[in-house]
Amino acid sequence: VLALKQxxxxxxxxxxxxxxxxxxxxxxxxxxxxxxxxxxxxxxLRPLYNxxxxxxxxxxxxxxxxxxxxxxxxxSKGLNRGMATLLAGTLAVGVHSVAxxxxxxxxxxxxxxxxxxxxxxxxxxxxxxxxxxxxxxGVSIFILTFSLVSVSGYRVDELVGLAQQRLSTIAIxxxxxxxxxxxxxxxWAGEDLHLLITRNIEKLANSLDGCVAAYFxxxxxxxxxEETSEKSQAYKCVLNSKAAEEALAIFARWEPAHGRxxxxxxxxxxxxxxxxxxxxxxxxxxxxxxxxxxNKVPESMKKHLSDVCIKLSSHSxxxxxxxxxxTKIMRKSPNMEFLVGEMNNAVEDLQEALKYLPxxxxxxxxxxxxxxxxxxxxxxxxxxxxxxxxxxTVASLLIEIARRIEGVSxx
Amino acid sequence: VLALKQxxxxxxxxxxxxxxxxxxxxxxxxxxxxxxxxxxxxxxLRPLYNxxxxxxxxxxxxxxxxxxxxxxxxxSKGLNRGMATLLAGTLAVGVHSVAxxxxxxxxxxxxxxxxxxxxxxxxxxxxxxxxxxxxxxGVSIFILTFSLVSVSGYRVDELVGLAQQRLSTIAIxxxxxxxxxxxxxxxWAGEDLHLLITRNIEKLANSLDGCVAAYFxxxxxxxxxEETSEKSQAYKCVLNSKAAEEALAIFARWEPAHGRxxxxxxxxxxxxxxxxxxxxxxxxxxxxxxxxxxNKVPESMKKHLSDVCIKLSSHSxxxxxxxxxxTKIMRKSPNMEFLVGEMNNAVEDLQEALKYLPxxxxxxxxxxxxxxxxxxxxxxxxxxxxxxxxxxTVASLLIEIARRIEGVSxx
Numbered sequence: 009v010l011a012l013k014q015x016x017x018x019x020x021x022x023x024x025x026x027x028x029x030x031x032x033x034x035x036x037x038x039x040x041x042x043x044x045x046x047x048x049x050x051x052x053l054r055p056l057y058n059x060x061x062x063x064x065x066x067x068x069x070x071x072x073x074x075x076x077x078x079x080x081x082x083x084s085k086g087l088n089r090g091m092a093t094l095l096a097g098t099l100a101v102g103v104h105s106v107a108x109x110x111x112x113x114x115x116x117x118x119x120x121x122x123x124x125x126x127x128x129x130x131x132x133x134x135x136x137x138x139x140x141x142x143x144x145x146g147v148s149i150f151i152l153t154f155s156l157v158s159v160s161g162y163r164v165d166e167l168v169g170l171a172q173q174r175l176s177t178i179a180i181x182x183x184x185x186x187x188x189x190x191x192x193x194x195x196w197a198g199e200d201l202h203l204l205i206t207r208n209i210e211k212l213a214n215s216l217d218g219c220v221a222a223y224f225x226x227x228x229x230x231x232x233x234e235e236t237s238e239k240s241q242a243y244k245c246v247l248n249s250k251a252a253e254e255a256l257a258i259f260a261r262w263e264p265a266h267g268r269x270x271x272x273x274x275x276x277x278x279x280x281x282x283x284x285x286x287x288x289x290x291x292x293x294x295x296x297x298x299x300x301x302x303n304k305v306p307e308s309m310k311k312h313l314s315d316v317c318i319k320l321s322s323h324s325x326x327x328x329x330x331x332x333x334x335t336k337i338m339r340k341s342p343n344m345e346f347l348v349g350e351m352n353n354a355v356e357d358l359q360e361a362l363k364y365l366p367x368x369x370x371x372x373x374x375x376x377x378x379x380x381x382x383x384x385x386x387x388x389x390x391x392x393x394x395x396x397x398x399x400x401t402v403a404s405l406l407i408e409i410a411r412r413i414e415g416v417s418x419x
Numbered sequence: 420v421l422a423l424k425q426x427x428x429x430x431x432x433x434x435x436x437x438x439x440x441x442x443x444x445x446x447x448x449x450x451x452x453x454x455x456x457x458x459x460x461x462x463x464l465r466p467l468y469n470x471x472x473x474x475x476x477x478x479x480x481x482x483x484x485x486x487x488x489x490x491x492x493x494x495s496k497g498l499n500r501g502m503a504t505l506l507a508g509t510l511a512v513g514v515h516s517v518a519x520x521x522x523x524x525x526x527x528x529x530x531x532x533x534x535x536x537x538x539x540x541x542x543x544x545x546x547x548x549x550x551x552x553x554x555x556x557g558v559s560i561f562i563l564t565f566s567l568v569s570v571s572g573y574r575v576d577e578l579v580g581l582a583q584q585r586l587s588t589i590a591i592x593x594x595x596x597x598x599x600x601x602x603x604x605x606x607w608a609g610e611d612l613h614l615l616i617t618r619n620i621e622k623l624a625n626s627l628d629g630c631v632a633a634y635f636x637x638x639x640x641x642x643x644x645e646e647t648s649e650k651s652q653a654y655k656c657v658l659n660s661k662a663a664e665e666a667l668a669i670f671a672r673w674e675p676a677h678g679r680x681x682x683x684x685x686x687x688x689x690x691x692x693x694x695x696x697x698x699x700x701x702x703x704x705x706x707x708x709x710x711x712x713x714n715k716v717p718e719s720m721k722k723h724l725s726d727v728c729i730k731l732s733s734h735s736x737x738x739x740x741x742x743x744x745x746t747k748i749m750r751k752s753p754n755m756e757f758l759v760g761e762m763n764n765a766v767e768d769l770q771e772a773l774k775y776l777p778x779x780x781x782x783x784x785x786x787x788x789x790x791x792x793x794x795x796x797x798x799x800x801x802x803x804x805x806x807x808x809x810x811x812t813v814a815s816l817l818i819e820i821a822r823r824i825e826g827v828s829x830x
Binding site: 022023026027033034038040041042045051052062065069072073119120123125127128129148151152155156159160163164251287290293 | 437438444445447448449452453455462468475476479480527534535536538540542546547563567570571573658661662702704
């Protein structure tokens with residue numbers, strides 16, 4: 009019993025944390041509930057019910073199905089549903105009028121064949137990537153509406169009137185959802201994407217700093233160390249954020265202008281920056297595993313490279329931080345070129361230091377017992393090299409892309 | 420006009436390729452169309468229509484909404500829908516019976532408050548990760564059914580009868596979908612996941628081989644080179660397959676026993692293998708960017724390490740291939756330990772070779788003009804080191820995990 013109680017307690021804590029972490033979630037729940045209660049009025053109020061009758065059901069259904077967390081997702085579903093219903097309804101009424109005039113025997117055959125063809129064709133179109141990402145829901149609603157209207161036309165009189173009524177209740181429900189989601193504490197997918205990307209770049213910069221610093225500075229109190237190790241693990245979020253970024257970018261495309269974002273904000277650039285950041289994170293991951301390898305490097309070697317390495321990593325992370333700041337305000341940073349120049353200088357310094365490394369090596373073997381330890385120096389070199397080669401390329405790639413987005417978004 | 424024609428032509432080609440690449444997609448479209456046509460019979464055949472009347476609509480709706488590409492997805496949606504409808508329907512009928520007995524004024528208030536509370540609570544539960552991944556659809560259907568039944572109960576007489584009829588048509592539509600998707604050319608998410616994982620491991624092995632071989636063997640005809648470069652880029656698929664793997668694993672959990680997979684097949688192990696493979700791919704990515712860096716390494720240096728590096732990479736990729744084969748047949752491979760031993764020997768050889776590298780270095784500076792080229796040797800060292808340290812750790816991790824899954828799945 010106690011174990012169960014503890015489990016429940018922990019679950020409650022988790023749920024509480026979900027709400028506290030992002031209070032917009034709680035607002036979202038109330039928004040959905042309010043929307044549902046409002047559309048219920050179609051049933052509760054006699055004059056409204058007389059207007060639409062049983063089709064009020066479709067308003068409730070629409071609210072439940074299309075109200076999503078972000079504005080973009082709600083708009084995407086709402087517009088998809090609206091357009092698909094309109095298109096499929098028109099088509100189905102057309103098929104109905106042909107079928108109902110062609111005799112009792114041909115009627116169900118015409119309906120059946122048209123449903124079969126359209127359903128298989130539309131289902132296939134869902135495999136096309138562009139349609140899959142943007143109109144998947146619309147296609148499924150298209151199949152649904154077409155089948156419902158054209159098939160039920162066989163039994164129902166006044167099909168056109170019914171279809172119109174249904175369309176209007178769907179439109180009412182959909183419009184209400186979209187308005188509520190946009191006007192009451194809106195959660196913009198675009199803004200979330202923007203934040204996610206800038207935070208990821210920042211995290212990466214901190215990780216890079218943290219990794220290298222932790223490696224070279226072995227002294228320092230424990231609490232401080234834990235903090236840095238937490239920071240330096242932050243890049244792992246970056247590795248796994250691809251799916252989230254893509255989903256947000258898809259929704260962001262549906263959103264109208266809001267805050268500092270125009271309607272046709274170059275959301276794709278964010279994805280490119282995200283990808284470049286991730287490629288950077290792969291390098292940090294490789295770097296990190298080198299740093300954590302068991303091979304111990306003699307202190308003298310470490311010292312030799314320590315300064316240049318730390319300098320390079322801090323310059324690189326400065327570039328990343330500046331990039332993050334530039335992305336945040338969506339302006340080209342005036343310091344960027346200077347910082348990149350400093351980073352490149354640091355790269356050259358490191359290369360210089362490496363050049364003289366072989367001359368430093370020969371003395372060590374004379375210590376005799378250290379022989380077993382000789383391969384490790386290479387590890388230090390690796391630290392350096394990994395930073396030099398891929399990081400610089402990726403960083404410059406990042407800069408390149410950032411310049412482009414800044415150019416595009418400041419237009 | 421010509422440009423448009425070409426565009427259409429290219430689109431058609433793409434669509435054709437979609438079908439040819441995986442003919443199961445075409446079967447899927449026909450399966451959906453057949454299911455829809457069959458449920459349409461509820462409208463076409465008088466005795467069936469008399470049985471269910473207008474609620475036949477729900478059968479069509481169910482088919483359109485729950486019929487997904489893989490069996491797992493269909494089952495997950497179908498069972499979610501069934502359970503949620505049953506639960507919400509029961510609850511709503513309960514609320515209805517309370518509300519309808521509590522006077523004309525209190526009635527809509529009771530209904531409204533219960534809808535408000537349940538909708539906001541259920542919406543919030545969708546933010547809980549476990550519910551989000553497995554029961555998201557069920558929760559939305561729960562809200563839908565509860566609102567529909569409890570609110571429409573205000574106007575509709577014989578609510579219980581209607582709810583029962585609706586439930587039974589949903590059950591008929593859902594059962595049909597699940598049966599068709601399982602019995603006619605089934606697309607098992609589990610099998611797809613299995614294939615995806617084994618192929619990814621294989622791709623990674625080929626990439627590793629290809630990268631290292633391309634770097635050390637500069638000679639060779641061009642067509643051959645293109646082929647290897649295509650192969651060595653294959654690891655990029657591995658980097659991006661996380662979302663696909665996770666989706667398949669979620670669906671696979673809903674699938675009954677099929678082929679060589681039991682009902683409670685350890686699908687999570689596949690995710691773990693996938694993650695380990697991806698970590699391996701990060702290293703290959705870093706390795707690749709080192710190989711492609713502009714720093715040219717003097718041929719003599721290259722030759723010195725060429726043999727050991729190629730040996731190590733081929734041994735590593737052998738281990739990966741063996742792993743892939745072992746995963747394919749879900750048995751522990753008897754050769755594995757031997758291959759891992761060989762790989763570890765190769766690692767030691769490489770470390771040995773590196774140990775003598777510094778002694779090789781001093782002669783080069785005497786050539787004077789080569790001074791500018793001295794840093795690059797480090798690059799070769801990096802190639803080696805990156806392979807040695809992270810790859811070996813990751814590979815041994817992979818082996819560790821593979822042993823576990825083999826243990827679990829051969830039980």
